Amino acid sequence: NRFSRRKKLIGSSQNDLYDHCLQFYGQPPLENISLTEFETFAVERLKLLKTVENLGVSCVKNSEQYTKKLDAEISRISEYEKRRKDHISHFILRLAYCQTEDLRRWFIQQEMDLFRYRFNDLHSKHKTDFLHKNNLKYETVSAEEKKSLQDKLIASSYGLSGTKVEEHDVPFQDALDLVRTRKVYLLAGNAYIPHHEIVTIVLNDFRTRLSKALAMTARSLPAVQSDERLQPLLSHLSHAYVGQDYSIQKNIGKISLEQIDALSGKSFPLCMRHLHKALRENHHLRHGGRMQYGLFLKGIGLSLEQALQFWRSEFVKGKVDADKFDKAYAYSVRHMFGKEGKRTDYTPYSCMKVILSNPPSQGDYHGCPFRHSDPELLKQKLQNYKVSPSGINQILELVKGMHYQLACQKYFELTHNVEDAGFSLNHPNQYFTESQKLLSGGRDIKKEVDMSQRSQENPASVTRPSQANSKQAHEEMGDLDSFFQDE
Amino acid sequence: MSTSDYDPACLPDLLPLYYRRLFPFSQYYRWLSYGGVSKNYFQNREYQSFTTQNELEKEMQKMVPYKIDIGAVYSHRPSQHNAVKSGTFQALEKELVFDIDMTDYDDVRRCCSAADICSKCWTLMTIAIRILDRALREDFGFHHLLWVYSGRRGVHCWVCDDAARKLSVAARSAVAEYLSLVKGGEETVRKVVLSDPIHPFINHSLSVVERYFQQYAIVDQDILGSKESVDKVLAVLPEDILSFPDLAVSFKDEKDPMKRWNLLCDLVLRKKSNSKKGGQYFDKEIMLQYCYPRLDVNVSKGVNHLLKSPFSVHPKTGRISVPIDLKELDTFDPFEVPTISLICEELEKPRAEEAEEDDMKDKENEQEAGERRRIRDYKRTSLAKYVKVFDRFLEAMARSRKGEMLKKSDLQKDF
Numbered sequence: 001n002r003f004s005r006r007k008k009l010i011g012s013s014q015n016d017l018y019d020h021c022l023q024f025y026g027q028p029p030l031e032n033i034s035l036t037e038f039e040t041f042a043v044e045r046l047k048l049l050k051t052v053e054n055l056g057v058s059c060v061k062n063s064e065q066y067t068k069k070l071d072a073e074i075s076r077i078s079e080y081e082k083r084r085k086d087h088i089s090h091f092i093l094r095l096a097y098c099q100t101e102d103l104r105r106w107f108i109q110q111e112m113d114l115f116r117y118r119f120n121d122l123h124s125k126h127k128t129d130f131l132h133k134n135n136l137k138y139e140t141v142s143a144e145e146k147k148s149l150q151d152k153l154i155a156s157s158y159g160l161s162g163t164k165v166e167e168h169d170v171p172f173q174d175a176l177d178l179v180r181t182r183k184v185y186l187l188a189g190n191a192y193i194p195h196h197e198i199v200t201i202v203l204n205d206f207r208t209r210l211s212k213a214l215a216m217t218a219r220s221l222p223a224v225q226s227d228e229r230l231q232p233l234l235s236h237l238s239h240a241y242v243g244q245d246y247s248i249q250k251n252i253g254k255i256s257l258e259q260i261d262a263l264s265g266k267s268f269p270l271c272m273r274h275l276h277k278a279l280r281e282n283h284h285l286r287h288g289g290r291m292q293y294g295l296f297l298k299g300i301g302l303s304l305e306q307a308l309q310f311w312r313s314e315f316v317k318g319k320v321d322a323d324k325f326d327k328a329y330a331y332s333v334r335h336m337f338g339k340e341g342k343r344t345d346y347t348p349y350s351c352m353k354v355i356l357s358n359p360p361s362q363g364d365y366h367g368c369p370f371r372h373s374d375p376e377l378l379k380q381k382l383q384n385y386k387v388s389p390s391g392i393n394q395i396l397e398l399v400k401g402m403h404y405q406l407a408c409q410k411y412f413e414l415t416h417n418v419e420d421a422g423f424s425l426n427h428p429n430q431y432f433t434e435s436q437k438l439l440s441g442g443r444d445i446k447k448e449v450d451m452s453q454r455s456q457e458n459p460a461s462v463t464r465p466s467q468a469n470s471k472q473a474h475e476e477m478g479d480l481d482s483f484f485q486d487e
Numbered sequence: 488m489s490t491s492d493y494d495p496a497c498l499p500d501l502l503p504l505y506y507r508r509l510f511p512f513s514q515y516y517r518w519l520s521y522g523g524v525s526k527n528y529f530q531n532r533e534y535q536s537f538t539t540q541n542e543l544e545k546e547m548q549k550m551v552p553y554k555i556d557i558g559a560v561y562s563h564r565p566s567q568h569n570a571v572k573s574g575t576f577q578a579l580e581k582e583l584v585f586d587i588d589m590t591d592y593d594d595v596r597r598c599c600s601a602a603d604i605c606s607k608c609w610t611l612m613t614i615a616i617r618i619l620d621r622a623l624r625e626d627f628g629f630h631h632l633l634w635v636y637s638g639r640r641g642v643h644c645w646v647c648d649d650a651a652r653k654l655s656v657a658a659r660s661a662v663a664e665y666l667s668l669v670k671g672g673e674e675t676v677r678k679v680v681l682s683d684p685i686h687p688f689i690n691h692s693l694s695v696v697e698r699y700f701q702q703y704a705i706v707d708q709d710i711l712g713s714k715e716s717v718d719k720v721l722a723v724l725p726e727d728i729l730s731f732p733d734l735a736v737s738f739k740d741e742k743d744p745m746k747r748w749n750l751l752c753d754l755v756l757r758k759k760s761n762s763k764k765g766g767q768y769f770d771k772e773i774m775l776q777y778c779y780p781r782l783d784v785n786v787s788k789g790v791n792h793l794l795k796s797p798f799s800v801h802p803k804t805g806r807i808s809v810p811i812d813l814k815e816l817d818t819f820d821p822f823e824v825p826t827i828s829l830i831c832e833e834l835e836k837p838r839a840e841e842a843e844e845d846d847m848k849d850k851e852n853e854q855e856a857g858e859r860r861r862i863r864d865y866k867r868t869s870l871a872k873y874v875k876v877f878d879r880f881l882e883a884m885a886r887s888r889k890g891e892m893l894k895k896s897d898l899q900k901d902f
Contacts, residue, residue, distance in 0.1 A: 152687045172627060173658050180661040182686045189628025189650070 018083035020126070022118050024134055024209060029088045038092060039233050045089035046237065048073060049110035054424055056113050057403050062120060070117055095224055096237035098217040102356060103238055108210050115206050119199050127198075136202065152185050153192055168193045168201075175201055238356070246299040246348045246429040253303050257310055260297075265385075266415075267435035269408055269428045270369045271354060272296050274381075278365035283318025288358055288366040290329075292349055294336050299348035299429035304337040350427045351405050370395075370404040387414050493805030493826040501827045502800065506548050508864045509830055510798060511874045516540040517881055518797075521647065521888075583629075583646035583654055583662065584787060584794050587615045590640065591781040594673075597708050597716060602803075604640045604821065607707040612642050613816055614699055615780035618692045619644060620813060622666060626688060631884050633877075634811040636824055638801025642811065643794055647884060649891075656788055663787040668692070668779050677723045679775040681768040693771055696778045701745065704777050711744035723776060724769055728754060797877070800827050809873035810880065825869035833868040 033041075051073050059066040090111070097107035122130065130136075146153065175191040177200050178184035185192045193201055225231050255263070264276040275293040279285050285293065290311075297307060311333055312325045320329070334340045351368065360367040369378055375396055382392045391414040398407035409425040416438050423434050589608065593600050598607045616634055623629045623646060631647040654662070668689065671678045681689065710716050717738065721729060728734065737750050755770045786794065799808050805826035811819055865871055 155684045155687055155690075172661075173654070176657055176661040180664045182665055182688060185687060186626040186665075187628075188625070 018080055018087070020130060020133060021079065021083060022115070022122065022126075022130055023083075023087065024206060025087070025090050025213070026134075026209070028091050029084075031088075033088060035229055035233070037088075038230075039237075041085055041089035042092040042096065042233075042237050044085070045093055049093075049107070049114065050426075052110045052113045052117075053106075053403075054406075056110075057398075057401075057406050061113065062117070067117065067121075093237065094214060094217050095221065095230075096234045098214040098221060099238065100356075104211070104214050108207060108214070111210060112203055112207055116199060116203055119202060131198075131202070136205065149185065149187070149192070153194075155185075168195065168198065170201060174204055176204060246427065251301040253306070254301050255306075257306055260310070263300075263432075266439065267432050269425075269431040270381075270411055271367065271408075272428055272432075273385075274369055275365050279314055283314050283316075284320070286364055286366075287332075288360065288364055290332065291336070292354060292366040294333060295346065295348040296428050296432075298336055298346075300432050304334065304339065307333050307337070348427070348429050351408070351425065354428070355404055368404055368408075370399050370407040375399060382411075385415070387411070493828045495802060495805070497828060498800070498802060498805070501831050503548070504831050504834070505800065505827055508834060509868065509870060510547070511865060511870075511877065512540060512544045512547075514874065514877050514881055515798060516543050517885075518647075518877075519543070521884060581652060583651040583659055585619060585644040585646075585663075585666075585782050586637075586641065586786040586794065587612065587619075587643075587780055587782055588637075588641040591783070595708075595777045597710070602640055606820070606822070607703075609821060610699055610703040610707070611778065611780075613819070614695060614703075614778050615782075616642060616644075616811070616813070616816060617695045618780055619666060619782075621691060621695070622688060625691075626665075627662065630887065631880070633797065633880050634813065635797045635808050636806070636811055636819075636821060637795060638799070638806040638808045638824075639804050643808075645794075645797075660784060660788040663782060663784040666780070666782065667784060668775055669781050677772070677776075679772040679779065681772055681775075685768070692779060693774065696774050700774050700778060701748075704774070705744050705748050708777070709744060710777065711747040717747075720773060723773060725767070728758065728767075728769065807870065807873070809870070810876040812872075812876045825873075830865075830868040830870050834864060836867070 052070065055061075055066055055069050059069065093107065097103040119127065119130070169190045169192050172179050172186055172189055172191045175184055175193060178193065178197060179186065179191060184197070225234070260276065261280075264273045268276065272293060275285065275289050278289065279293070294307065294311070297310070302310065308330055311329060312322065315325050315329060316322055331340060336346050338346055354366070355368045355371045358366070360372050369381070373381070378399070379392055379396065382395065387395070391410070395407045395410050395414075398404075398410060405425045408431070409421050412421050412425065412431060412435065413419065416435065418438065421434065423430065425431060589596075589599075589604050589611065590601055592608070592611055596608045596611070598605050620632060620634070623632060623644070629646050629648045629651055631651075633645040633647060635643045635645065637643055665688070669678045704710050708716075710720055721734075731754060734750075734754065738747060741747055741750065751773075752770050755767060758767045795808060797808050797810060800806070801808065805828055806821075806824045807827065807830070809824055865874055
């Protein structure tokens with residue numbers, strides 16, 4: 001269903017539509033919105049979900065620290081507007097995130113965490129309101145039954161005071177998280193839930209509904225994608241990177257080709273280090289690798305002439321002679337710099353894009369090593385790069401939890417010998433910039449870190465720290481040459 | 488003699504006979520068709536799917552499968568597999584299954600290892616069946632459980648309730664994890680960790696284990712006999728217990744394993760009364776680590792996972808995968824389970840007189856005759872009592888399905 005084709009909402013139901021701050025997203029929005037709103041709402045929600053994700057890994061979920069930080073991120077506009085935006089943006093992101101298993105899993109996880117945070121935030125009365133409004137009447141266990149099961153109930157519900165608290169019984173399929181960890185008493189297929197655990201049940205419900213809805217959305221997607229206005233927006237969203245895109249080159253020519261080998265060890269993220277090494281060893285890279293690495297190099301400041309020289313000199317050492325290079329490969333390098341044809345897609349790839357699109361196959365070296373490498377091989381590589389065993393374990397844990405960018409961030413912290421990277425990694429060029437900043441700094445580093453922390457705490461700004469500091473970074477880059485004189 | 492020497496080389500000759508005259512097709516087909524949707528299964532690594540019993544019989548007799556694995560019910564017939572976009576090809580229904588394999592207990596049994604089993608370690612299977620059967624029925628409310636001997640070193644459980652068949656992957660994994668207590672691989676020494684409060688499920692399981700523990704672990708497995716095995720047991724204990732001066736001394740003095748076990752249990756009581764926290768359960772932990780069922784969560788989780796079919800023949804041992812009668816669980820002996828050689832041999836035994844009368848009737852109606860002959864045939868072999876167990880199981884399912892349908896039609900007021 002195309003949003004812009006729907007009729008405007010009919011009056012009276014508008015009052016009921018947003019009468020609660022929380023909803024299950026059972027009904028899609030019916031109003032008209034502009035394409036700008038479409039994109040803005042979606043991007044804002046995406047930023048919020050990414051914040052949820054980052055907080056969820058860096059803090060204990062639902063701890064005070066977590067809640068405070070999340071509070072700070074939720075902007076302060078009118079309640080009605082907020083709820084309307086919440087409604088619409090959720091459905092837009094469904095369109096973008098229903099397409100693959102990976103996208104669906106990510107989306108469901110963040111939406112669940114967000115929902116849990118908001119549900120827990122509700123007053124008890126509002127919680128009950130919510131349950132009633134959504135026809136979630138969980139059976140209450142009768143007093144006699146409770147008495148007869150008393151010992152067993154106490155033995156299975158941690159921290160429960162027993163008779164005073166209401167118990168609900170639901171089919172065990174609705175309380176899987178509690179069943180899995182044996183935190184609930186089971187009898188004849190029913191789980192006996194103490195009232196305070198009701199959020200777990202509600203969440204289970206939420207997840208089931210959303211999962212089904214996404215599957216259905218995926219089926220009707222072709223109809224939506226055929227709308228030319230929406231297709232590019234949706235595609236952008238699912239590969240979305242919500243920060244600086246490094247498409248506008250800064251510091252062109254500040255890096256010389258001779259520095260690249262050293263830089264690859266010091267300041268390149270693992271994916272690019274991997275690509276550079278493969279290029280040096282094989283004197284060749286396939287298309288996927290050339291794109292990912294070539295655009296990255298452009299992003300760190302290589303000029304077109306430098307890039308051509310770089311690729312040609314390497315390829316010529318291999319099976320490609322200078323003529324063939326000029327005929328076959330030079331074109332695509334120029335393309336990357338916008339000098340050929342009219343391509344829109346020559347911005348350096350963000351982490352999301354590297355992780356989610358174009359998985360590498362045999363003979364490829366592109367992709368994200370944390371996502372695409374076998375953990376054993378990843379471990380070996382990290383060992384070769386002299387990462388400590390405990391560091392490697394931390395990285396592997398993050399990989400197991402599918403937090404690939406955080407794993408890379410951890411790699412940054414370990415190789416730069418800092419406890420906290422001070423930024424949220426989303427882009428390989430961001431990695432490079434931050435690394436250079438760190439390595440060339442001194443007194444300035446502390447200032448940088450303070451500034452980035454302050455901007456994270458400021459609720460009014462939803463921009464990433466790196467954006468606030470990009471001017472600083474630009475100035476810092478000037479010291480690059482002097483730093484390498486010691487080598 | 489119950490095994491009758493089985494030689495794997497004879498399998499190619501015995502199998503056709505087995506499928507022609509012994510395999511209980513009508514019961515098997517009934518079971519497969521309980522989904523109401525035609526089931527799909529693999530034979531020799533090819534998809535097969537059938538809609539009638541005749542088709543099933545003919546195909547199996549033609550193919551003479553060495554391996555029959557059962558998988559899920561799919562939403563489209565497999566031949567459409569390539570034509571249909573992947574992802575829309577959903578496994579709709581599949582029983583909830585459990586696979587208990589004796590090799591998973593190698594770190595705690597001393598009598599055998601790997602593929603071997605003996606009457607001493609078989610007790611582990613008995614314990615596993617009792618614990619899981621109770622939990623699946625009482626905690627989860629399932630009714631139709633079929634326990635099958637795998638033919639060599641383990642047992643499988645098929646939970647066939649409608650509700651079980653409809654479980655999502657997440658639900659299957661949650662059930663399997665609820666039932667898992669022994670965690671950790673080779674690097675983990677202490678594989679069971681108990682803390683207050685102890686869930687009723689664990690208490691139920693413990694009471695089963697306690698019934699068997701002394702005879703099984705202390706006597707048969709002799710876990711507190713030699714120094715080597717004692718060390719293994721002690722390795723699981725917490726630091727402060729090991730440092731109890733009494734422990735080392737008493738174990739030196741007391742050679743009787745039973746008394747040693749009692750000493751350990753005494754230590755638990757003493758520790759409990761001394762420490763403020765209470766709830767040191769290491770005696771229970773030891774019992775569970777040595778006896779509690781070890782299931783492979785991945786088998787239960789996977790809707791697309793395949794499990795060996797009941798009444799298939801194990802190629803290495805020749806034994807038939809037979810259903811286990813829980814009423815006679817304590818006397819079940821895997822070494823008494825008939826092999827294909829045995830039952831084929833039993834077929835050749837001279838027939839009773841009544842058989843000749845039936846022969847006359849046979850000539851009148853060929854197909855029916857085939858059925859009857861087959862019914863007569865397996866009934867003459869050791870396979871008979873196992874097919875009876877299967878029959879009882881199927882009858883219970885049929886009764887409950889009738890009950891469900893009556894309920895439904897009552898609700899719809901269909902008369």
